[in-house]
Amino acid sequence: MRRDTVVALIQRVMLVLLILYVVIPLLVPLLFSFSTLWMDIVPKGFTVRWYQRIFARPIYYQGLITSLIVAFSAVAVDVFICVPAAYAINRLRGPVGGFVQAAFKIFPLIFPPIVIGTGFVQAFNRPPFAWSGSLMLAVFAHATLGFPFMFRNVLAAFQTIDERTLSEAAASLGANLWQRFRYILIPNVIPGILAGSLLVFAISMGEFEVTTLIAGFGWKTMPLLLYRSLIDDIRTASAISGILLTTSILAFLGMSFISGRVGGGKLRMAGARE
Amino acid sequence: MRRFSHEWFFLIPITVFLGLFVFYPLTRIVFRSFTDNLTGHFTLQNYVNFFTQARYLGPLRNTLWFAGVCTLVGAVGGTFVGLLASRMSPKVRSILLSFYSLPMTLSSLVVAFAFIVLLGRSGVFNIILNRYFGLPRFDLYSWEGLIVTYSFYNIPLMTLTMASVFLNLDRSLIEAARNLGAKAWQVWIYIIIPVLAPGFVAGISIVLAGMLAAFGTALALTGMAKPLFALQIYSHASEGNYDISQASALAVVLIVVIVGSLVALNWIERQLRPGGGQ
Numbered sequence: 250m251r252r253d254t255v256v257a258l259i260q261r262v263m264l265v266l267l268i269l270y271v272v273i274p275l276l277v278p279l280l281f282s283f284s285t286l287w288m289d290i291v292p293k294g295f296t297v298r299w300y301q302r303i304f305a306r307p308i309y310y311q312g313l314i315t316s317l318i319v320a321f322s323a324v325a326v327d328v329f330i331c332v333p334a335a336y337a338i339n340r341l342r343g344p345v346g347g348f349v350q351a352a353f354k355i356f357p358l359i360f361p362p363i364v365i366g367t368g369f370v371q372a373f374n375r376p377p378f379a380w381s382g383s384l385m386l387a388v389f390a391h392a393t394l395g396f397p398f399m400f401r402n403v404l405a406a407f408q409t410i411d412e413r414t415l416s417e418a419a420a421s422l423g424a425n426l427w428q429r430f431r432y433i434l435i436p437n438v439i440p441g442i443l444a445g446s447l448l449v450f451a452i453s454m455g456e457f458e459v460t461t462l463i464a465g466f467g468w469k470t471m472p473l474l475l476y477r478s479l480i481d482d483i484r485t486a487s488a489i490s491g492i493l494l495t496t497s498i499l500a501f502l503g504m505s506f507i508s509g510r511v512g513g514g515k516l517r518m519a520g521a522r523e
Numbered sequence: 524m525r526r527f528s529h530e531w532f533f534l535i536p537i538t539v540f541l542g543l544f545v546f547y548p549l550t551r552i553v554f555r556s557f558t559d560n561l562t563g564h565f566t567l568q569n570y571v572n573f574f575t576q577a578r579y580l581g582p583l584r585n586t587l588w589f590a591g592v593c594t595l596v597g598a599v600g601g602t603f604v605g606l607l608a609s610r611m612s613p614k615v616r617s618i619l620l621s622f623y624s625l626p627m628t629l630s631s632l633v634v635a636f637a638f639i640v641l642l643g644r645s646g647v648f649n650i651i652l653n654r655y656f657g658l659p660r661f662d663l664y665s666w667e668g669l670i671v672t673y674s675f676y677n678i679p680l681m682t683l684t685m686a687s688v689f690l691n692l693d694r695s696l697i698e699a700a701r702n703l704g705a706k707a708w709q710v711w712i713y714i715i716i717p718v719l720a721p722g723f724v725a726g727i728s729i730v731l732a733g734m735l736a737a738f739g740t741a742l743a744l745t746g747m748a749k750p751l752f753a754l755q756i757y758s759h760a761s762e763g764n765y766d767i768s769q770a771s772a773l774a775v776v777l778i779v780v781i782v783g784s785l786v787a788l789n790w791i792e793r794q795l796r797p798g799g800g801q
Contacts (some may be wrong), residue, residue: 264615267604271622274637275629277647281640290650332539333533340530358729359781360545361736363753367760367774368548371767373556382630393544396537426529448628455630458739462760475632479639479743485783490636496630505621 275494282487299488309485311476313492316471319384320453323391324446327399332390335403336434339412351403353397366462370517373463382465390459395449402448406441408436424437444507451500455493556771579755579773580608583780586752589666590734591671597730600674601681602723608682610688620686623679631739638663638672638744664745672740678728684729688722717796724792731788732781752777 281287285294298451303309338346369390380386412434419429435442457472464473471489478486559566573579604623608616626634641648642663652658662668692715700710738753747754756777759770 252556256763260611263607263612264619267607267619268622271625271679274634274641275625277634278637278640288645290647290654301606326540330536333535334537337530337533355785356545358732358785359778360549361732361753361777361781363736363756363760364552364774364778365548367756367767368552368771369544370760371771372551389544392540396540400537449756451628455628455633457630457632457743458757462757472630472632475636476743479632479636483639486636487640490633493630495635497625497630497633501621501625501628 259347276499278487278490279494282491296344299484300491302485303488303492308469309489312469312471313473315384315468316454319387320450320468322388322397323453324449326388326392327449328395328442328446331396331403332435332438333397333487335400337346339404339407353400356432357394362394362423362456365390366459369459369463382463382467384465384468386463387468387470390454390463391449394456394459395452398448399442399445402441402445403438404441406438407434410437427447435497438489440507443478444504447500447503447507451481451497454496454500478515527668530595546594552771552774555768558768560766560768569769570776572769573776575770579689579752582750582752582755583776586735587780589751590731590737591668593677593734594676594727594731596670597677597681598723600678601726601730602685604678604682605685606689608686616686620683623682626676626679631737632743634672634675635713635743637673638668641657642668642671664748665748669744670743672744673734673737677734680730680733681726684722684726688719688726691722692718696717719790720795721733724788728785728788732785735781735784736777752780 255508257385280292282434283294283295283297284292285298287293303313338349369386372378373386415433415437416429419433424433455472456470457476461473461476464470469494475486476490478489527704545655556569557565557567559568590784608619638646640646642661643649644660644663646663649660655658661671663672686761693701696714696718697710700714705713738751738757741751742757747758752773756770756773759773
């Protein structure tokens with residue numbers, strides 16, 4: 250065999266191994282959740298029994314509904330605070346804009362979930378903010394964990410469209426601020442908003458660390474249910490994991506699709522999810 | 524008078540949000556860390572406890588070790604995969620990097636479950652290792668197990684950073700240096716390391732900060748059996764061992780440790796620049 254062919258072959262094998270390193274830990278739990286029995290190397294039998302069990306018991310499907318409500322609300326909160334902020338920061342030249350960008354980049358690193366959770370537990374258990382155990386508090390907690398990621402994606406979108414020139418052109422044609430936003434800016438930055446939304450959604454759906462600290466008695470999210478079933482009911486755990494995995498993969502496919510459509514758009518997601 | 528520009532108006536929502544959900548809770552943490560949990564009087568006891576009791580210093584030592592090893596594994600693995608990725612064709616590279624951005628959106632509990640299925644007591648890989656290679660079973664519920672599991676986050680995270688860092692390394696710069704008569708070690712010291720260092724340090728900062736505060740996957744896999752510092756905070760802040768003042772003092776310590784590590788890494792990176800941090 251020629252040397253080039255050998256090198257190409259080794260590269261091919263390396264690539265497959267590298268991809269398998271990420272794919273196997275995602276695929277095997279999915280297979281597990283659809284198998285009747287898995288005591289050996291290969292699973293036996295196909296079943297959706299474990300998923301049926303989830304949809305048959307109120308605690309589980311209510312957990313799914315709770316998770317979805319929290320995730321959608323957290324996305325809405327982050328869109329509401331980050332889109333105007335990204336617009337303003339993009340326009341503010343000079344030290345303020347640079348400082349805010351650097352601060353938001355470092356924020357998730359020095360205020361990790363355990364710190365946010367410890368703060369939330371004591372900050373919101375007394376008037377005027379007696380929100381302990383409410384679902385709303387979970388929404389704000391998830392929004393707090395997610396906003397740096399939303400902000401970064403939206404800001405990047407504003408930076409790529411040369412917002413000032415567009416706005417000035419629109420303004421010279423008589424468009425007011427609202428019209429500029431509605432017809433010019435939002436349609437142009439919507440890929441950034443969508444990418445940020447999917448990222449915040451995925452973070453919220455899987456969030457465990459802060460949620461477990463602030464959870465009330467009235468509700469449980471999917472990761473909280475997963476934590477409990479990991480200990481005593483591995484089959485239910487497999488179905489919950491399956492649902493959460495599918496959510497993550499769908500969000501990820503959506504983000505890839507958006508960044509592919511926008512072209513060369515790199516997702517701004519690095520920055521310690523943990 | 525300068526016209527009040529409308530940009531500031533757009534910063535109101537995020538300012539209110541940050542004030543209420545970041546600044547206020549953090550002030551509460553600092554304030555509470557100096558008060559007695561029951562009486563509410565001012566005290567330094569929570570910090571004295573931290574500095575004198577083995578149940579806090581031990582976990583901090585564990586965490587420093589654990590985070591250090593995890594960062595090292597992530598840095599080596601991520602640099603290796605990143606280097607390979609930078610040599611691939613753009614299309615193949617984007618496929619690989621897409622896959623490597625997946626773990627970041629995953630729940631820490633889903634990852635814990637995945638590794639139980641793969642490497643748990645009757646995990647698929649453990650059966651294969653045992654039956655076909657005659658190797659002893661890998662213990663997922665050990666420090667090594669936690670390192671392997673957390674690497675599933677750290678290696679991909681580092682890969683994404685290093686791939687773009689290697690792509691930014693301008694080969695013509697190296698060739699120019701060579702043509703001007705630079706020796707191999709000079710090329711490394713003056714060209715390659717200074718170009719790679721900022722991205723590399725940024726990458727390991729993210730991994731290290733994450734690992735210093737990590738506890739979700741560890742809690743799901745080993746409960747409180749492997750005492751990490753963040754787990755101590757968790758147990759004090761949650762119902763089980765409720766002492767929110769102590770939890771607050773430990774949280775302040777954790778922030779100081781993280782900021783200290785980031786500053787130290789930043790300082791090292793500046794020393795690596797030509798002219799060494801002047």
